Amino acid sequence: MHNVCFGRRNRMRLAVAIAASSLALGIAFPAHAACRIVDGFAPAQGVVNWGIVAAPANVAIGSVIAKTDMKYDSLFTHQSWHCDGTSFNEYFTMDPRQVLSDIFETNIPGLGVRASVSLIGGNLSSSIPLNFSLDQAGQNTGKTDNMRVFIELVVTGPIDTSATDMLSYNAAGWHNVRDSFDGNILTLANLMIYAQINSPTCSVTQSSVAVTLPPARVANLSNPNSTTGATPFNLQLNCSLSSNVNVTLTDATDVSNRSTTLNLAPGSSASGVGLQILNGSTPIAYGPDSAAAGNMNQWLAGRSAGGPMTIPLTAQYVRASGALVPGTVKATATFTMSYQ
Known part of the structure; x- marks a missing residue:
């Protein structure tokens, strides 16, 4: 009888030790690290509609014929986010059909879109595509209320509205953050641009x-x-x-x-x-x-x-x-x- 009881107590202690070990591993290594919205929603849909835009037939290449300058939160919505890693990579992208150094073509030949962002009170001011990393000593959060957005409609060549005069441009996944822990991406905003192009004739x-x-x-x-x-x-x-x-x-x-x-x-x-x-x-x-x-x-x-x-x-x-x-x-x- 004594031997049988001893064997049971030994097996019970072993089972408890294994369970405790599994619990400790679960706490130390999270299985699903990512960035997530804590204020606002994602992805936000930013729409720029310039309405009727006059496009002179002989305007010089590089001329800006429409533009928008406004706070990020006014164009999209206010957003703040938290990432599980110790830092995150924040980046902006445009449609890959690039016609000039920082200008991307629209559905109307001769017209392209240029966008840039700046940090209000900060030292960032750059055209998109833009990619930068933020490592804020463990402050792995971000927000949009300190950002401005600049968007311009730029002449890239002879303007041809023979197929359509309704300009549209869509940059899906325009604003994104990537968690440093496992590379998971959170898309914060998409950008859509519309205008009716009126070429004076x-x-x-x-x-x-x-x-x-x-x-x-x-x-x-x-x-x-x-x-x-x-x-x-x-x-x-x-x-x-x-x-x-x-x-x-x-x-x-x-x-x-x-x-x-x-x-x-x-x-x-x-x-x-x-x-x-x-x-x-x-x-x-x-x-x-x-x-x-x-x-x-x-x-x-x-x-x-x-x-x-x-x-x-x-x-x-x-x-x-x-x-x-x-x-x-x-x-x-x-x-x-x-x-x-």
Whole structure:
């Protein structure tokens, strides 16, 4: 009997020792270390909607045509978090389709998004993508109320709204923290950007304008550069948006012509005479057929208020070089508009 009791007591003590050992291991090594929200919710959805954005057709690459500057908590929501590790890695990401150093393309060719964050009162101010680590001597918590967000819509090339004018950009997993203990990631925020892009354009209400000048007397063109037969005419436009309308006239007979005298076209029988087109009292010089901003001999026709626009011009004869020979006079000029 004595031997049997002794054996039972020995087995009981062994079982208790094993249970205590298992309990101690459970306390020392947590099985599911991670970062978690302690105030607010995640992921927060930040939406920037710029509404209607005017996108001039000839704006320079790098120009900012819309922007947002606001506190993080106003764009998303206030968040604070705690990580089980002794530190955490905080990072911001953008869509990987990068078109310039810190600009990411949208669904509209020629337009990209640039974002940056700064710490209010701190020394961090950088464009995204941004990756930094915070090790605060055991203070393994973070919050968003000390952050500002800057978002810009940037021109990256010719803007093409032929497929759609509704801009959208979505950066899923925009703001994240990674726990230092086991690398678990908590996504704090997603970023979505919307706008309707309105590229100012004008359409010509008359595709061709015929101007008939009165007959001219040879005596009125006897002196060099003398003029006669001034005849007013208009270019009629319909513009979708308020913008500066710039015009370049091109000599269709000689596209290299940069003077103020329009050359006679084939079919003319007169010689020693040309034509001028005037903006007010100023003869217009001819330039290349291009809508590029700053094109040679481009001139400002006025500012469209949106809707119909009239550009008043005048055509007249001008004495040119060579012998003055009576006959018919024909000339053709084209015009190209640029919106700035």
